[in-house]
Amino acid sequence: MPHVSPRLKPWLRLPAFAINGIEVALGIALIQLAAATLAGPQAAALVVSGAVCASIAHLANTPVRTWHRVGAAALLSVLAALVVELLRAQPLALGLAIGAIAFVAMMTLAWGARAGAVSFAPLLATVFAMAVPPSAHGAQGAAWIAGGAAAYLGWALVSGAACQPRYRTLALVEALGATAELFRSRADVLGSAGSEGTPATPLRAWIRDEARLAERLQIARDFLFAAPPGARGERDIGVLLRAIDLRDVLLASRLDADLLGSDATGQAIRQTVAGALRTIAERLDAAAEHVRDGTRPADRAGEPAHAALERLGVPADEPRARLLPSLRDRVRRLDEDARALDRLLQGEPARLPLTREQLQAFVAPEGWPLAALPPHLTGTSPVLRHAVRMALALATAYYLALLLPWGAHPYWLVLGVAVVLRGKLGETLARRNARVAGTILGCLVVVVLSHVATPAALNGVFIVALGTAHAFVMRLYWLTATAASVMALLQAHAVDPGSGFAIGERVADTLLGALLAWSFSYVLPSWERRSVRESVGRVLRDLLSYATHSLQPGRGDPVEERLARRRAYDSLSALAAALQRSRVEPRGVRLPSREIATVLDHGERLMAHLSMVRMTLARLKDERDSAGRVDPLLAGASGELARRLDLRAPPVEPQPARSADLALLPERPAADDPTPWLERRLGLLIDEAAQIQRAARSALGR
Incomplete structure (x- = not known):
């Protein structure tokens, strides 16, 4: 195993967001130093303003994405600053x-999450341009701002390219870590099931970790699938694909748990399976450490994770004894995939199921196609409504600031509204509280610094605050708000030293800005209920698409099947996020939580059944006579699913007798004869589809 120097280990443990924060701070510092040397401190302050605005969109990303996003942020920032100047x-x-600037900035959200950081850049540029003193007015001041934005774009491309190998490594590390966390969450849910008064905390953690893993997997896809060809790249892609398959098989671990009962034997089986899942999670954590540190794991044979299930004593005449082989097979499959992942890290050649060209289909789209804009030019679009809301809020903040007795710095009130007001009420409330607390803390820091720090020290604090604010914006927003307040106060002071810090006025502006942002959340609101019909419909369509591909063994396109699976996961995650956001909305417009939760629960169960169907079909694919027996079953199930996952079709009445029959397990183990188990699984799959349809109709008031 390669030796890692102790001096290097702390740097290897830095996460991607910390490296990105250092990268941004270093770039701003170098640009500031160069500008101050060549043109003096006043010009340097303006150059840094342009660079900071462009840096908003500089995240840990591939060079192509950095070019698109930082370039767009730089262009919009310069245009906003020029309008203010004129x-x-x-x-x-x-x-x-x-x-108008706010409206245009928020309309960029029509391109989705990729525009999140870009949309704020012109708003920050507006604030910085308003803070420019009279001595720096004119075309020359705007030119310095544009020069800073262009300089930072160049730095972002160069530094981002240099950091690519590490970003790719850390993207894979985070995907493996998130997979391990999901295993532990699932173990907690399984271990707490069947007991009286089971708390909802493990289930909430499972849902949270599902969403987190989906995000981490997509980030890893974007980095690794776009990486240059090479042995290391193929190994990392192989590891990532193993993690994706592990997630799919893990989903099946929830099935049939209700058949175990709540007696001592049932609890023992659950705890044993939960222990096996935690063991696999530890193996994944160890793999993530080896990837992060660049070391090769030792060959850890050890006891298979399913061995403990072999030792469980369940009487052969008890129905649960029929289920144990299936449970052991699922845990064995998970354990084998985790060990195969280890072997890849030990140097075993990766055999990728898809070509590099096929893998590109799983990379998130990038760029700014104009076709994304027209669908949002309607009064029902959440993007358009938020754009109008933000435009009204910032204009109101500006005019109100002109009337305030301390209105000499209206840009701070505009900034206070811009950073708090979000598209959803829950996000606005979270930002409001963190912004107020962070501003007060930041102002206290600046008060102390203004009495003890030298100008050079203040400049150093500004750079540190900039990197901190950038790094933690998606993780600890109160820390970002604190650092951003320090940064904004110091930057405004650098641009116009004669204006002072005016701490009391800044706190008052922040409190008023937070109040304004909260108030404007109710102007043209985009309650989750408005989009629930489309969200639920998308879930049903994507589940049907995935089921259709899964029930075509050997005949479907593997790329399309994987894409359909990802879309189904994404649509379920999006609906779960909408339900979470809706809980802070006014009671009268909240989503029907019980019905939506039922849709999500049965949707995940349907995905789990499909995972089991795919594993059973893989066992049958080598049997020559399987097609004649299995194909009619698959065709019938596919037709039933198409009818039951269609909201336009007549509702399917509950069939308690059928459900009771499905709970009867085949007498022969699946290893001896998979067909009866497949038939039972397809029946359960159809029943889940009926449950989803009923829950969806109830949620939509049909």
Whole structure:
């Protein structure tokens, strides 16, 4: 195993967001130093303003994504600063322009999550341009801002390319770590099932970790599938695909748990399976450490994770004895996949199921196609409604600031609204509280620094605050708000030293800005109930698409099947996120939580049944006579699913007798004769589809 120097280990443990924060801070520091040396401190402050605005969109990303996002942020920032400069002498027109800039900035969200950071850059540029003192007005000031934005774009491309190998490694590390966490969450849910008064905490953790894993897997796909060809790249892709398959098989571990009962034997079986899942999670954690540190794991033979299930004593005449072989097979499959992942890290050649060209289909789309914009030019679009809401809020904040007795710095009130007001009420409330607390902390820090720090030290604090604010924006927003307050106060002071810090006014502006943002959350609101019909419909369509591909053994396109599986996971995650956001909305407009939760529960169960069907079909594919027996079953199940996952079809009445029959397990183990188990699984699959349809109709009020 290669030796890792103790001096290097702390750097290897830095997560991607910390490296990105250091990368941004270092770039700003170098640009500031160069500008101050060549043009003086006043010009350097303007150059840094442009660079900071462009840096908002500089995240841990591939070079192509960095070019698209940082380039767009730089362009929009320069245009916003130029508009402010042209209208500075006309306060009334400037207020309208601020609203127009906000509207255009928020409309970029039509391109989805990729525009999240880009959308804030022109708003920050507007604030910085408003803070420019009279001595720096004019075309020259705007040119310095543009130069800073262009300089940072160049830095982002160069530094991002240099960090690519590490970013790819850490993306895989985070995917493996998230997979391990999901195993532990599933073990907690399984271990707590069957007991009286089972708390909901393990289930909430499972749902949270499902969403987190989906995000981490997509980030890893975007990095690894776009990496240059090579042995290391193929190994990492192989490891990632193993993790994706592990997630799919893990989903099946929830099936049939209700058949175990709540007596001592049932609890013992659950705890044994839960222990096996935790053992596999530890193996995944160890694999993540080896990937992160660049070391090769030792060959850890050890006892198979399913061995403990072999030792469980269940009487042969008891129905649960028929289920044990199936449980052992699922745990064995998980254990084998985890060990295969280890072997890849030990140097075993990766045999990828898809070509590199096929893998590109799983990379998230990038760029700014104009076709994404027209669907959001309607009054029902959440993007358009939020754009109008933000435009009204920022214009109101600006005009109100002109009337306040401390209105010499209206940009701070505009900034206070811009950073708090989000598209959803829950996000706005979270930002409001963190912003107020962070601003007060940041102001206290600046008060202390203003009495003890030298100008050079303040400049160093500004760089550290910038990197901290950038790194933690998606993780600890109160820390980002604190660092951003320090950064904004110091930057405004650097641009216009004569204005002072005006701490009391800044706190008052922040409190008023938070109040304004909260108030405007109710202007043209985009309650989750407005989009629930489309969200539920998408879940049913994507589940049917995945089921259709899964029930075509050997005849379907493997790329399309994997894409359909990812879409089904994504649609379930999106509906779960909508349900979570809706819980803080006014009671009268909240989503029907019980019905939506039922859709999610049965949707995941349907996915789990499909996973078991795929594993059973893999066992049957080598049998020559299987097609004649299995194909009619698959065709019939596919037709039933198409009818039951269609909201336009007549509702299917509950069939308690059929459900009771499905709970009877075949007498022969699946290893001896998989066909009866497949037939039972397909029946359960059809029953889950009926349950989803009923829950969906109830959620939509049909």
